[in-house]
Amino acid sequence: MEAVATRGRPREFDVDKALSAALRVFWSKGYEGASLTDLTEAMGITRPSLYAAFGNKEALFRQALDLYEREKLAYVGPALAQPTAKAVARHLLEGALANCTSDCEPGGCLAVISSTACGQEAECIRAEVLSRSRKIHDLFLARVTRAIEEGDFNIPVEAEAITKYLTAVLQGLAVQAGAGSTREELQRVVDTTLAVWPGR
Amino acid sequence: MEAVATRGRPREFDVDKALSAALRVFWSKGYEGASLTDLTEAMGITRPSLYAAFGNKEALFRQALDLYEREKLAYVGPALAQPTAKAVARHLLEGALANCTSDCEPGGCLAVISSTACGQEAECIRAEVLSRSRKIHDLFLARVTRAIEEGDFNIPVEAEAITKYLTAVLQGLAVQAGAGSTREELQRVVDTTLAVWPGR
DNA sequence: CTCATTATATACCGCTCGATATGGAAGCAG
DNA sequence: CTGCTTCCATATCGAGCGGTATATAATGAG
DSSP states (O other), rough: OOOOOSSOOOOOOOOHHHHHHHHHHHHHHHHHHHHHHHHHHHTOHHHHHHHHHHHHHHHHHHHHHHHIIIIIIITTTHHTSSSHHHHHHHHHHHHHHHHHSOOOSSSSSSSHHHHHHHOOOGGGHHHHHHHHHHHHHHHHHHHHHHHHHTOOOOOOOOOOHHHHHHHHHHHHHHHHHTTOOOOOHHHHHHHHHHHHHOOO | OOOOSSSOOOOSOOHHHEEEHHHHHHHHHHHHOOHHHHHHHHOOOOOHHHHHHHHHHHHHHHHHHHHHIIIIIHHHHHTTTSSSSSHHHHHHHHHHHHHHHHSOOOOOHHHHHHOOOOOOGGGHHHHHHHHHHHEEEEEEHHHHHHHHTTTBBOOOOOHHHHHHHHHHHHHHHHHHHTHHHHHHHHHHHHHHHTTTOOOO
């Protein structure tokens, strides 16, 4: 894609590692809460290096968001491939729980953190995150629609309603994880959600 | 409580109305997202007047939080006084829904917005909000404990688990309301939660 | 009236923000 | 080696932040 420079001084840092470090900062502090000083210190590089490699703060965030979707939200695809609605729900809940309560990563969910209101500087960031969340929502909605046709539910449900219901639980998990709840406590929330799940 | 000044120039603005306006700004932009310029413009007063009347930005936020609890979270008390766990849940869900999707108020929940991660300037604000949230949580937990003793559930449940489960749904409602979901969509989430509720 | 007291209005403070200009160090082509 | 390119380090930019000093206007006490 991008031509490798054959001349000039080579980079002294690993772009992937730096982006990973930036992701962790955004994840724990949000877009506006993460200052360039926070970012450069965590990434181990200087400001000009950051701007040369990633463009600016907003572009860096988008690339961090790409990384987040690619690595941390990888569980969504296999979860949607489960054979029943309840199995889908279980995999989504367990995946979100693992993602939100990792020992070596920040608590909570980057998307939930970044989509809560903040200053107007972050409005376009908010829009970007909401747009990406909607895409995942639509995939989930299609899966639930199929599950209804396949008779996975034992009560009458609307696809949109059950989709947004489980999304709400997942978002609540993220909020509580960010607020400091332990994995054991959140595991019980997951178990409860599955215990009341209306179908197979 | 406070002695009325008998001398000096009288105030030209209504303190309660100004605080109400400040609450709306914090509610829609969060603590750090709300600048003093945003606040003073919405309140219709100047900076020195704000500092004379409320102390500083943090003190203003705490007073706005008091107002929020007193007026916008007033539904919690009556909800917990309902006779069955399901009625409690219904009143909490409907109250939260009304609070999060009012036509004349910002979307979402001030507590959820303020407890999501941001810069370190807001750390003590976060702690304050989390502390207050825990108090409400404890009231709710005690009510659920009583409901279990009274046989309101038709599956085996732990009080802490069901409490945090419903809290998660409520928080998810707030996140979705802040993200722009309509009241009709969120009403269906409420209905779904009640439809799968395990007991009376 | 005068005087003390309090509120408002304007301008400004130091600080941090995101973003850059500048100069030198490090590499490859010839 | 020279010449060119790219990266790193330092210092700095203008803007906005929370907060305030100062001066003026408006009231009641005497």
